[in-house]
Amino acid sequence: MEARIEKIKQQLQSQGYKLTPQREATVRVLLENEEDHLSAEDVFMLVKDKAPEIGLATVYRTLELLSELHVVEKMNFGDGVARYDLRNDSNHHHHHHLICVQCGAVDEIMEDWLTPLEERLEREYNFKVLDHRLDFQGICHRCKDKEKTDASEA
Amino acid sequence: MEARIEKIKQQLQSQGYKLTPQREATVRVLLENEEDHLSAEDVFMLVKDKAPEIGLATVYRTLELLSELHVVEKMNFGDGVARYDLRNDSNHHHHHHLICVQCGAVDEIMEDWLTPLEERLEREYNFKVLDHRLDFQGICHRCKDKEKTDASEA
DNA sequence: AAACCTTTTAGAATCATTCTAAAAGGTCCC
DNA sequence: GGGACCTTTTAGAATGATTCTAAAAGGTTT
Numbered sequence: 248m249e250a251r252i253e254k255i256k257q258q259l260q261s262q263g264y265k266l267t268p269q270r271e272a273t274v275r276v277l278l279e280n281e282e283d284h285l286s287a288e289d290v291f292m293l294v295k296d297k298a299p300e301i302g303l304a305t306v307y308r309t310l311e312l313l314s315e316l317h318v319v320e321k322m323n324f325g326d327g328v329a330r331y332d333l334r335n336d337s338n339h340h341h342h343h344h345l346i347c348v349q350c351g352a353v354d355e356i357m358e359d360w361l362t363p364l365e366e367r368l369e370r371e372y373n374f375k376v377l378d379h380r381l382d383f384q385g386i387c388h389r390c391k392d393k394e395k396t397d398a399s400e401a
Numbered sequence: 402m403e404a405r406i407e408k409i410k411q412q413l414q415s416q417g418y419k420l421t422p423q424r425e426a427t428v429r430v431l432l433e434n435e436e437d438h439l440s441a442e443d444v445f446m447l448v449k450d451k452a453p454e455i456g457l458a459t460v461y462r463t464l465e466l467l468s469e470l471h472v473v474e475k476m477n478f479g480d481g482v483a484r485y486d487l488r489n490d491s492n493h494h495h496h497h498h499l500i501c502v503q504c505g506a507v508d509e510i511m512e513d514w515l516t517p518l519e520e521r522l523e524r525e526y527n528f529k530v531l532d533h534r535l536d537f538q539g540i541c542h543r544c545k546d547k548e549k550t551d552a553s554e555a
Numbered sequence: 556a557a558a559c560c561t562t563t564t565a566g567a568a569t570c571a572t573t574c575t576a577a578a579a580g581g582t583c584c585c
Numbered sequence: 586g587g588g589a590c591c592t593t594t595t596a597g598a599a600t601g602a603t604t605c606t607a608a609a610a611g612g613t614t615t
Contacts, residue, residue, distance in 0.1 A: 263561095264561090264562095265561075265562080265612090267561095267562065267563080267611095269562085269563070270562095286602090287602080287603080288601095288602080300563095300564085301563085301564090302563065302564050302565065302566095303565095303603090304563080304564075304565080304566090304603090304604075304605085305562085305563055305564075307602095307603065307604075308562090308563090308604090311604095321479075322479075323477055323479040325475075325476075325477040325483075327571090327572085327601080327602070328601095328602070329602085329603085345522070345526065345528050348531060354526075354528075356522075356526070360518055364514055365537070368499070368510075368537060368539075372499065372508075372510070372542065373542035373545060374499050374508075374537065374539050374540070374541055374542060375539045375540040375545060376537050376538075376539040377538050377539040377540070378537070378538040378539070379535070379536065379537045379538065380534070380535070380536050380538075381533070381534070381535045382533065382534050383519070383522060383528065383530050383532070383533045384530075384531050384532040384533065384534075385522075385528050385529045385530040385531045385532070386528070386529040386531070387528055388526065388527035388528060391527060391529060417592090418592085418593095419581090419592075419593080421580095421592090421593065421594080423593085423594070424593095440571090441571080441572080442571080454594095454595085455594085455595090456594065456595050456596065456597095457572090457596095458572090458573075458574085458594080458595075458596080458597090459593085459594055459595075461571095461572065461573075462573090462593085462594085465573095481570080481571070481602090481603085482570095482571070483571085483572085
């Protein structure tokens with residue numbers, strides 16, 4: 248944990264920014280909730296526990312800054328709230344989302360299924376791929392199981 | 402054109418809705434701009450030319466309604482505005498986006514590359530796929546050509 | 556400690572979208 | 586033909602996420 252904070256500190260400093268206490272608190276929240284896709288509001292509420300005097304605007308600015316430095320990834324699942332995810336070396340560019348239309352859960356797939364497609368794009372469409380996103384909407388295994396249980400109970 | 406309006410009219414009526422003049426004007430705008438990804442605001446301004454008395458809320462409600470009936474597809478490219486696209490039988494479910502980070506253009510690929518992946522998802526992840534989206538961020542062929550030209554001129 | 560940075564704060568402002576209450580239009584039935 | 590009863594529209598207010606602003610606070614450099 249400390250090592251990763253240190254690394255982010257250096258990324259900030261290399262661009263002339265400082266790791267202020269507010270920024271550090273924000274980064275810690277992100278590290279502690281690495282599996283989740285937190286909204287700015289979520290982050291704000293969690294950071295408030297550590298540093299109650301922090302403002303929402305500061306959290307927004309920090310997330311925006313970290314996003315520019317590619318420390319976090321800003322995402323949009325179409326529900327009107329931006330969500331932020333810490334990038335680490337292993338999941339970088341290789342995760343896709345399963346979005347459940349019933350319960351709203353967002354699961355991840357950590358496999359990279361798109362490399363062959365990207366190669367084809369560059370070849371056939373002359374398009375230089377920098378990033379991608381692949382989301383599936385549907386019904387997650389939990390809701391499917393629940394449906395089955397409900398049906399047998401009825 | 403008229404045939405397609407007629408078809409949409411029937412889709413509405415089959416669910417108990419009517420094709421009011423405002424809705425028809427909205428649908429016509431969508432048909433006339435089928436290649437574009439219009440925002441609600443864009444649609445509103447274009448509809449105003451045909452029917453100046455229409456309200457923005459009506460456009461929103463109409464687009465929402467058409468979206469529920471799967472006549473249009475509501476999309477989100479992460480720029481804070483929802484965009485709406487007419488669905489027709491040929492592009493239904495089979496288009497992906499090439500979003501240029503340099504000029505902002507959005508091109509479409511009309512091939513379906515994901516069927517094998519969807520089958521795998523249902524099998525391995527027990528996830529019932531209803532819809533998907535696949536977007537690539539990168540540099541489009543136009544900007545690449547432009548770069549090349551600029552470089553040789555310099 | 557004065558001058559000069561960057562950063563934070565609180566709250567106002569903005570912008571897309573949704574809600575609300577009232578009005579308008581149709582349709583059915585007598 | 587006129588109510589009663591629908592759905593739909595309208596204008597404008599309300600909401601909610603995000604951004605801006607002006608003032609204050611902290612650090613650094615001299």
